[in-house]
Amino acid sequence: MATSVTVYGPPLSTAVSRVLVCLLEKDVPFQLVPVSMAKMEHKKPDFIKMQPFGQVPAFQDDDITLFESRAICRYIAEKYPTQGTAGLYGTNPLVKASIDQWLEAESQSFNPPSSVLTFQLVFAPRMKLKQDEALIKLNEGKLVKVLDVYENRLGSSRYLAGDEFSLADLSHLPNTQFLVDKTDRAELFTSRKNVSRWWSEISTRPAWKKVVEMQNA
Amino acid sequence: MALKLYGTVSSDGTQRVQACLHEKEVDFEFISVNISAGEHKTPRFIARNPFGEVPALEDGDVTLFESRAITQYIANKYEGKGTDLIMKDPIQLAIQTVWMDTENQRFDQPFSKLIEAAIEGDRSGQDVRQYEKKLESVLDVYEQRLTESKYLAGDRFTLADLHHLPGMHFLRSTKAKGWFQGRPHVRAWAADILSRPAWVKVAAMSPW
Numbered sequence: 011m012a013t014s015v016t017v018y019g020p021p022l023s024t025a026v027s028r029v030l031v032c033l034l035e036k037d038v039p040f041q042l043v044p045v046s047m048a049k050m051e052h053k054k055p056d057f058i059k060m061q062p063f064g065q066v067p068a069f070q071d072d073d074i075t076l077f078e079s080r081a082i083c084r085y086i087a088e089k090y091p092t093q094g095t096a097g098l099y100g101t102n103p104l105v106k107a108s109i110d111q112w113l114e115a116e117s118q119s120f121n122p123p124s125s126v127l128t129f130q131l132v133f134a135p136r137m138k139l140k141q142d143e144a145l146i147k148l149n150e151g152k153l154v155k156v157l158d159v160y161e162n163r164l165g166s167s168r169y170l171a172g173d174e175f176s177l178a179d180l181s182h183l184p185n186t187q188f189l190v191d192k193t194d195r196a197e198l199f200t201s202r203k204n205v206s207r208w209w210s211e212i213s214t215r216p217a218w219k220k221v222v223e224m225q226n227a
Numbered sequence: 228m229a230l231k232l233y234g235t236v237s238s239d240g241t242q243r244v245q246a247c248l249h250e251k252e253v254d255f256e257f258i259s260v261n262i263s264a265g266e267h268k269t270p271r272f273i274a275r276n277p278f279g280e281v282p283a284l285e286d287g288d289v290t291l292f293e294s295r296a297i298t299q300y301i302a303n304k305y306e307g308k309g310t311d312l313i314m315k316d317p318i319q320l321a322i323q324t325v326w327m328d329t330e331n332q333r334f335d336q337p338f339s340k341l342i343e344a345a346i347e348g349d350r351s352g353q354d355v356r357q358y359e360k361k362l363e364s365v366l367d368v369y370e371q372r373l374t375e376s377k378y379l380a381g382d383r384f385t386l387a388d389l390h391h392l393p394g395m396h397f398l399r400s401t402k403a404k405g406w407f408q409g410r411p412h413v414r415a416w417a418a419d420i421l422s423r424p425a426w427v428k429v430a431a432m433s434p435w
Protein backbone atom coordinates (compact mmCIF):
# COMPACT_ATOMS: atom_id res chain seq x y z
CA MET A 11 0.00 0.00 0.00
CA ALA A 12 1.41 3.38 -0.95
CA THR A 13 2.16 5.55 2.03
CA SER A 14 0.58 8.94 2.30
CA VAL A 15 3.52 10.48 4.15
CA THR A 16 6.01 12.25 1.91
CA VAL A 17 9.15 14.13 2.83
CA TYR A 18 10.80 16.31 0.22
CA GLY A 19 14.54 16.91 0.36
CA PRO A 20 17.96 15.27 0.39
CA PRO A 21 18.77 13.14 3.49
CA LEU A 22 22.10 14.95 3.81
CA SER A 23 20.25 18.14 4.76
CA THR A 24 20.29 18.49 8.54
CA ALA A 25 16.69 19.68 8.65
CA VAL A 26 15.50 16.84 6.39
CA SER A 27 17.34 14.26 8.50
CA ARG A 28 15.68 15.66 11.63
CA VAL A 29 12.29 14.77 10.16
CA LEU A 30 13.44 11.38 8.88
CA VAL A 31 14.73 10.25 12.27
CA CYS A 32 11.46 11.30 13.90
CA LEU A 33 9.41 9.27 11.40
CA LEU A 34 11.67 6.26 11.94
CA GLU A 35 11.48 6.57 15.73
CA LYS A 36 7.69 6.57 15.42
CA ASP A 37 7.61 3.65 12.91
CA VAL A 38 5.74 5.81 10.41
CA PRO A 39 6.26 4.64 6.84
CA PHE A 40 7.11 7.40 4.41
CA GLN A 41 8.44 8.09 0.98
CA LEU A 42 11.37 10.39 0.45
CA VAL A 43 11.25 12.52 -2.68
CA PRO A 44 14.63 13.88 -3.71
CA VAL A 45 14.96 17.59 -4.35
CA SER A 46 17.94 18.67 -6.39
CA MET A 47 19.37 21.78 -4.78
CA ALA A 48 21.92 21.95 -7.60
CA LYS A 49 19.09 22.24 -10.12
CA MET A 50 17.37 24.82 -7.86
CA GLU A 51 14.29 22.61 -7.58
CA HIS A 52 13.66 24.06 -4.12
CA LYS A 53 13.16 27.50 -5.63
CA LYS A 54 10.64 26.42 -8.26
CA PRO A 55 6.97 27.54 -7.92
CA ASP A 56 5.65 24.02 -7.21
CA PHE A 57 8.02 23.66 -4.30
CA ILE A 58 7.47 27.20 -3.02
CA LYS A 59 3.75 26.36 -2.73
CA MET A 60 4.70 23.78 -0.09
CA GLN A 61 7.57 25.71 1.50
CA PRO A 62 7.33 29.48 0.98
CA PHE A 63 10.94 30.07 2.04
CA GLY A 64 12.18 27.73 -0.70
CA GLN A 65 14.09 25.44 1.65
CA VAL A 66 14.01 21.77 2.52
CA PRO A 67 12.25 19.88 3.99
CA ALA A 68 8.63 20.01 3.01
CA PHE A 69 6.23 17.42 4.43
CA GLN A 70 2.88 16.14 3.25
CA ASP A 71 0.41 13.60 4.49
CA ASP A 72 -3.31 13.06 3.81
CA ASP A 73 -4.26 15.92 6.08
CA ILE A 74 -1.70 18.63 5.67
CA THR A 75 1.39 20.20 4.12
CA LEU A 76 3.99 21.44 6.61
CA PHE A 77 7.43 23.00 6.80
CA GLU A 78 9.96 23.77 9.60
CA SER A 79 11.53 20.48 10.67
CA ARG A 80 10.82 20.88 14.41
CA ALA A 81 7.16 21.71 13.74
CA ILE A 82 6.94 18.61 11.54
CA CYS A 83 8.49 16.50 14.31
CA ARG A 84 5.98 17.76 16.87
CA TYR A 85 3.11 16.99 14.48
CA ILE A 86 4.38 13.45 13.95
CA ALA A 87 4.92 12.86 17.68
CA GLU A 88 1.42 14.14 18.50
CA LYS A 89 -0.30 12.31 15.66
CA TYR A 90 1.25 8.93 16.52
CA PRO A 91 1.56 9.07 20.30
CA THR A 92 1.43 5.34 21.02
CA GLN A 93 3.37 3.80 18.16
CA GLY A 94 7.14 3.52 17.94
CA THR A 95 9.08 5.35 20.64
CA ALA A 96 6.59 6.61 23.20
CA GLY A 97 7.03 9.87 25.06
CA LEU A 98 8.91 11.69 22.31
CA TYR A 99 6.86 14.75 23.10
CA GLY A 100 5.98 13.89 26.69
CA THR A 101 3.06 12.19 28.34
CA ASN A 102 2.06 14.98 30.72
CA PRO A 103 2.15 18.79 30.66
CA LEU A 104 5.21 19.16 32.92
CA VAL A 105 7.32 16.78 30.88
CA LYS A 106 6.12 18.50 27.71
CA ALA A 107 7.15 21.87 29.15
CA SER A 108 10.62 20.51 29.88
CA ILE A 109 10.90 19.09 26.36
CA ASP A 110 9.74 22.44 24.90
CA GLN A 111 12.33 24.22 26.99
CA TRP A 112 15.24 22.14 25.71
CA LEU A 113 13.86 22.09 22.15
CA GLU A 114 13.85 25.89 22.28
CA ALA A 115 17.38 25.84 23.72
CA GLU A 116 18.48 23.68 20.77
CA SER A 117 16.77 26.05 18.37
CA GLN A 118 18.03 29.28 19.90
CA SER A 119 21.44 28.39 21.33
CA PHE A 120 22.80 25.14 19.89
CA ASN A 121 21.57 25.32 16.32
CA PRO A 122 23.00 28.68 15.20
CA PRO A 123 26.68 28.03 16.06
CA SER A 124 26.60 24.32 15.19
CA SER A 125 24.98 25.10 11.82
CA VAL A 126 27.64 27.65 10.96
CA LEU A 127 30.39 25.20 11.94
CA THR A 128 28.75 22.38 9.96
CA PHE A 129 28.56 24.58 6.90
CA GLN A 130 32.07 25.99 7.25
CA LEU A 131 33.82 22.72 8.12
CA VAL A 132 31.82 20.15 6.15
CA PHE A 133 29.94 21.75 3.28
CA ALA A 134 32.10 24.71 2.28
CA PRO A 135 35.08 22.49 1.38
CA ARG A 136 32.80 20.17 -0.62
CA MET A 137 31.39 23.18 -2.47
CA LYS A 138 34.92 24.53 -2.96
CA LEU A 139 34.07 27.67 -0.99
CA LYS A 140 36.66 29.46 1.10
CA GLN A 141 36.30 28.90 4.83
CA ASP A 142 35.90 31.91 7.11
CA GLU A 143 38.33 31.36 9.97
CA ALA A 144 37.01 34.24 12.05
CA LEU A 145 33.47 32.93 11.76
CA ILE A 146 34.62 29.43 12.71
CA LYS A 147 36.42 30.72 15.78
CA LEU A 148 33.47 32.89 16.85
CA ASN A 149 30.99 30.06 16.57
CA GLU A 150 33.23 27.51 18.22
CA GLY A 151 33.35 29.87 21.19
CA LYS A 152 29.56 30.07 21.25
CA LEU A 153 29.17 26.31 20.93
CA VAL A 154 31.60 25.66 23.76
CA LYS A 155 29.46 27.77 26.12
CA VAL A 156 26.36 25.83 25.16
CA LEU A 157 28.10 22.48 25.57
CA ASP A 158 29.26 23.54 29.04
CA VAL A 159 25.60 24.05 29.97
CA TYR A 160 24.73 20.65 28.51
CA GLU A 161 27.63 19.01 30.36
CA ASN A 162 26.23 20.28 33.61
CA ARG A 163 22.65 19.34 32.80
CA LEU A 164 23.54 15.84 31.61
CA GLY A 165 25.41 15.19 34.83
CA SER A 166 22.09 15.11 36.66
CA SER A 167 19.72 14.04 33.89
CA ARG A 168 20.02 11.09 31.54
CA TYR A 169 18.56 13.03 28.64
CA LEU A 170 18.14 16.76 28.23
CA ALA A 171 14.48 17.02 29.22
CA GLY A 172 14.47 14.20 31.76
CA ASP A 173 14.73 10.43 32.06
CA GLU A 174 13.50 9.61 28.59
CA PHE A 175 14.76 10.26 25.08
CA SER A 176 12.64 13.03 23.57
CA LEU A 177 12.37 15.44 20.66
CA ALA A 178 14.77 17.70 22.54
CA ASP A 179 17.60 15.16 22.19
CA LEU A 180 16.51 14.10 18.69
CA SER A 181 16.76 17.63 17.42
CA HIS A 182 20.51 17.67 18.15
CA LEU A 183 21.31 14.58 16.09
CA PRO A 184 21.86 16.09 12.62
CA ASN A 185 24.41 18.83 13.36
CA THR A 186 26.26 16.83 16.00
CA GLN A 187 26.65 13.86 13.67
CA PHE A 188 28.43 16.04 11.11
CA LEU A 189 30.65 17.72 13.67
CA VAL A 190 31.66 14.47 15.38
CA ASP A 191 31.95 12.34 12.25
CA LYS A 192 33.12 14.66 9.48
CA THR A 193 35.28 17.30 11.17
CA ASP A 194 38.28 17.47 13.47
CA ARG A 195 36.12 19.10 16.17
CA ALA A 196 34.69 15.87 17.61
CA GLU A 197 36.54 16.52 20.85
CA LEU A 198 34.19 19.42 21.59
CA PHE A 199 31.70 16.68 22.38
CA THR A 200 33.88 13.71 23.28
CA SER A 201 36.05 15.57 25.78
CA ARG A 202 32.99 16.36 27.90
CA LYS A 203 32.19 13.27 29.95
CA ASN A 204 28.41 13.68 30.23
CA VAL A 205 27.89 15.07 26.74
CA SER A 206 29.97 12.19 25.38
CA ARG A 207 27.87 9.64 27.25
CA TRP A 208 24.67 11.26 25.98
CA TRP A 209 25.94 11.48 22.41
CA SER A 210 26.95 7.85 22.48
CA GLU A 211 23.48 6.82 23.63
CA ILE A 212 21.42 8.91 21.23
CA SER A 213 23.58 8.42 18.15
CA THR A 214 23.51 4.63 18.38
CA ARG A 215 19.72 4.43 18.38
CA PRO A 216 18.64 2.29 15.40
CA ALA A 217 16.50 5.06 13.87
CA TRP A 218 19.44 7.46 13.72
CA LYS A 219 21.82 4.81 12.43
CA LYS A 220 19.37 4.20 9.59
CA VAL A 221 19.34 7.91 8.71
CA VAL A 222 23.14 8.02 8.67
CA GLU A 223 23.07 5.05 6.28
CA MET A 224 20.70 6.98 4.04
CA GLN A 225 23.04 9.98 4.14
CA ASN A 226 26.06 7.88 3.20
CA ALA A 227 24.28 5.92 0.46
CA MET B 228 1.05 31.36 45.09
CA ALA B 229 1.62 33.76 42.23
CA LEU B 230 3.93 33.00 39.35
CA LYS B 231 7.30 34.71 39.43
CA LEU B 232 8.75 36.09 36.22
CA TYR B 233 12.43 36.98 36.33
CA GLY B 234 13.49 39.36 33.58
CA THR B 235 14.06 42.90 32.42
CA VAL B 236 11.81 45.46 30.75
CA SER B 237 14.03 45.60 27.67
CA SER B 238 14.46 41.86 27.08
CA ASP B 239 12.32 40.71 24.16
CA GLY B 240 12.01 37.27 25.75
CA THR B 241 10.68 38.78 28.97
CA GLN B 242 8.24 40.94 26.98
CA ARG B 243 7.02 37.87 25.13
CA VAL B 244 6.18 36.11 28.40
CA GLN B 245 4.58 39.22 29.91
CA ALA B 246 2.33 39.55 26.87
CA CYS B 247 1.23 35.94 27.34
CA LEU B 248 0.57 36.36 31.06
CA HIS B 249 -1.54 39.46 30.43
CA GLU B 250 -3.49 37.75 27.63
CA LYS B 251 -4.23 34.83 29.97
CA GLU B 252 -5.14 37.26 32.83
CA VAL B 253 -2.75 35.41 35.12
CA ASP B 254 -1.36 37.18 38.18
CA PHE B 255 2.38 37.25 38.43
CA GLU B 256 5.20 38.94 40.24
CA PHE B 257 7.76 40.66 38.02
CA ILE B 258 11.22 40.34 39.51
CA SER B 259 13.76 42.58 37.84
CA VAL B 260 17.14 41.01 37.21
CA ASN B 261 20.08 43.39 37.50
CA ILE B 262 21.97 42.63 34.30
CA SER B 263 24.54 45.39 34.68
CA ALA B 264 25.47 43.99 38.09
CA GLY B 265 25.84 40.54 36.54
CA GLU B 266 22.98 39.06 38.50
CA HIS B 267 22.08 36.78 35.56
CA LYS B 268 25.44 35.03 35.91
CA THR B 269 25.18 34.33 39.63
CA PRO B 270 24.80 30.69 40.71
CA ARG B 271 21.39 31.51 42.16
CA PHE B 272 20.14 32.72 38.80
CA ILE B 273 21.92 30.01 36.80
CA ALA B 274 19.87 27.54 38.83
CA ARG B 275 16.80 29.10 37.21
CA ASN B 276 18.24 29.48 33.71
CA PRO B 277 21.40 27.49 33.04
CA PHE B 278 22.23 29.70 30.07
CA GLY B 279 22.39 32.72 32.38
CA GLU B 280 19.79 34.63 30.40
CA VAL B 281 16.43 36.21 31.04
CA PRO B 282 13.62 35.36 31.34
CA ALA B 283 12.96 32.55 33.78
CA LEU B 284 9.63 31.54 35.30
CA GLU B 285 8.94 30.01 38.70
CA ASP B 286 5.61 28.32 39.28
CA GLY B 287 5.81 26.69 42.68
CA ASP B 288 8.31 23.86 42.22
CA VAL B 289 8.47 24.25 38.47
CA THR B 290 11.17 26.44 36.95
CA LEU B 291 11.28 27.09 33.21
CA PHE B 292 13.48 29.03 30.80
CA GLU B 293 13.18 29.89 27.08
CA SER B 294 10.39 32.42 26.55
CA ARG B 295 8.67 30.36 23.84
CA ALA B 296 8.53 27.29 26.08
CA ILE B 297 7.21 29.41 28.96
CA THR B 298 4.42 30.90 26.83
CA GLN B 299 3.31 27.44 25.72
CA TYR B 300 3.32 26.23 29.33
CA ILE B 301 1.18 29.17 30.45
CA ALA B 302 -1.17 28.95 27.47
CA ASN B 303 -1.75 25.26 28.13
CA LYS B 304 -1.94 25.45 31.92
CA TYR B 305 -4.50 28.27 31.90
CA GLU B 306 -6.60 26.96 29.07
CA GLY B 307 -10.06 28.37 29.56
CA LYS B 308 -8.83 31.57 31.19
CA GLY B 309 -8.33 34.82 29.31
CA THR B 310 -7.53 34.64 25.60
CA ASP B 311 -7.31 31.20 24.04
CA LEU B 312 -3.83 31.22 22.53
CA ILE B 313 -3.57 27.67 21.20
CA MET B 314 -5.44 25.99 18.36
CA LYS B 315 -7.31 22.91 19.58
CA ASP B 316 -7.71 21.07 16.29
CA PRO B 317 -4.52 19.05 15.64
CA ILE B 318 -4.21 20.24 12.03
CA GLN B 319 -4.63 23.89 12.98
CA LEU B 320 -2.18 23.38 15.84
CA ALA B 321 0.36 21.95 13.40
CA ILE B 322 0.00 25.08 11.28
CA GLN B 323 0.36 27.24 14.38
CA THR B 324 3.57 25.37 15.25
CA VAL B 325 4.90 25.95 11.72
CA TRP B 326 4.56 29.73 12.17
CA MET B 327 5.87 29.65 15.74
CA ASP B 328 8.98 27.91 14.42
CA THR B 329 9.17 30.34 11.52
CA GLU B 330 9.35 33.19 14.03
CA ASN B 331 12.01 31.32 15.97
CA GLN B 332 14.13 30.26 13.00
CA ARG B 333 13.71 33.05 10.45
CA PHE B 334 12.31 36.20 12.01
CA ASP B 335 14.08 36.20 15.35
CA GLN B 336 17.70 36.00 14.24
CA PRO B 337 17.79 39.03 11.93
CA PHE B 338 15.52 40.93 14.32
CA SER B 339 17.88 40.17 17.24
CA LYS B 340 20.83 41.52 15.27
CA LEU B 341 18.96 44.70 14.46
CA ILE B 342 18.00 45.35 18.04
CA GLU B 343 21.55 44.58 19.16
CA ALA B 344 22.80 47.15 16.66
CA ALA B 345 20.26 49.69 17.84
CA ILE B 346 21.29 49.20 21.47
CA GLU B 347 25.05 48.88 20.95
CA GLY B 348 25.20 51.32 18.06
CA ASP B 349 28.67 50.28 16.94
CA ARG B 350 27.90 47.97 14.06
CA SER B 351 28.85 49.00 10.56
CA GLY B 352 26.07 49.96 8.19
CA GLN B 353 26.91 46.95 6.02
CA ASP B 354 26.30 44.43 8.81
CA VAL B 355 22.90 45.88 9.58
CA ARG B 356 21.90 45.97 5.93
CA GLN B 357 22.49 42.22 5.61
CA TYR B 358 20.01 41.54 8.44
CA GLU B 359 17.55 44.11 7.16
CA LYS B 360 17.49 42.32 3.82
CA LYS B 361 16.90 38.98 5.51
CA LEU B 362 14.04 40.39 7.52
CA GLU B 363 12.53 41.98 4.44
CA SER B 364 12.46 38.67 2.60
CA VAL B 365 10.83 37.06 5.64
CA LEU B 366 8.19 39.79 5.69
CA ASP B 367 7.50 39.10 2.00
CA VAL B 368 6.54 35.55 2.94
CA TYR B 369 4.40 36.87 5.79
CA GLU B 370 2.67 39.26 3.37
CA GLN B 371 1.69 36.30 1.19
CA ARG B 372 0.58 34.25 4.21
CA LEU B 373 -1.55 37.09 5.58
CA THR B 374 -3.44 37.42 2.31
CA GLU B 375 -4.67 33.86 2.93
CA SER B 376 -5.25 34.14 6.64
CA LYS B 377 -6.12 36.95 9.06
CA TYR B 378 -3.58 35.74 11.61
CA LEU B 379 -0.56 33.55 11.05
CA ALA B 380 -2.11 30.30 12.31
CA GLY B 381 -5.62 30.94 11.03
CA ASP B 382 -8.62 33.06 11.79
CA ARG B 383 -7.73 33.97 15.36
CA PHE B 384 -4.83 35.39 17.39
CA THR B 385 -2.56 32.68 18.79
CA LEU B 386 0.96 32.29 20.17
CA ALA B 387 2.21 32.33 16.56
CA ASP B 388 1.28 36.03 16.41
CA LEU B 389 2.08 36.80 20.08
CA HIS B 390 5.67 35.59 19.74
CA HIS B 391 6.21 38.33 17.15
CA LEU B 392 5.03 41.18 19.36
CA PRO B 393 8.40 42.35 20.71
CA GLY B 394 9.93 42.24 17.22
CA MET B 395 7.04 43.94 15.43
CA HIS B 396 6.90 46.60 18.15
CA PHE B 397 10.58 47.33 17.61
CA LEU B 398 10.29 47.37 13.82
CA ARG B 399 7.30 49.67 13.89
CA SER B 400 9.03 52.12 16.17
CA THR B 401 12.18 52.29 14.07
CA LYS B 402 11.43 52.02 10.40
CA ALA B 403 7.67 52.02 10.00
CA LYS B 404 7.41 53.33 6.50
CA GLY B 405 10.17 51.12 5.12
CA TRP B 406 9.07 47.76 6.49
CA PHE B 407 5.42 48.10 5.69
CA GLN B 408 5.69 49.78 2.31
CA GLY B 409 4.24 47.40 -0.24
CA ARG B 410 3.20 45.01 2.55
CA PRO B 411 -0.33 46.12 3.43
CA HIS B 412 -1.31 42.83 5.04
CA VAL B 413 1.73 42.85 7.32
CA ARG B 414 0.93 46.46 8.20
CA ALA B 415 -2.70 45.63 9.05
CA TRP B 416 -1.70 42.56 11.04
CA ALA B 417 0.96 44.49 12.97
CA ALA B 418 -1.48 47.29 13.75
CA ASP B 419 -4.01 44.74 14.95
CA ILE B 420 -1.76 42.71 17.24
CA LEU B 421 0.14 45.69 18.62
CA SER B 422 -3.09 47.35 19.69
CA ARG B 423 -4.17 44.47 21.89
CA PRO B 424 -4.59 45.69 25.51
CA ALA B 425 -2.26 42.98 26.83
CA TRP B 426 0.54 44.20 24.59
CA VAL B 427 -0.13 47.86 25.29
CA LYS B 428 0.58 47.11 28.98
CA VAL B 429 3.95 45.57 28.09
CA ALA B 430 4.86 48.28 25.58
CA ALA B 431 4.28 50.94 28.24
CA MET B 432 7.25 49.52 30.17
CA SER B 433 9.46 49.01 27.12
CA PRO B 434 12.40 51.33 26.54
CA TRP B 435 11.96 51.06 22.75
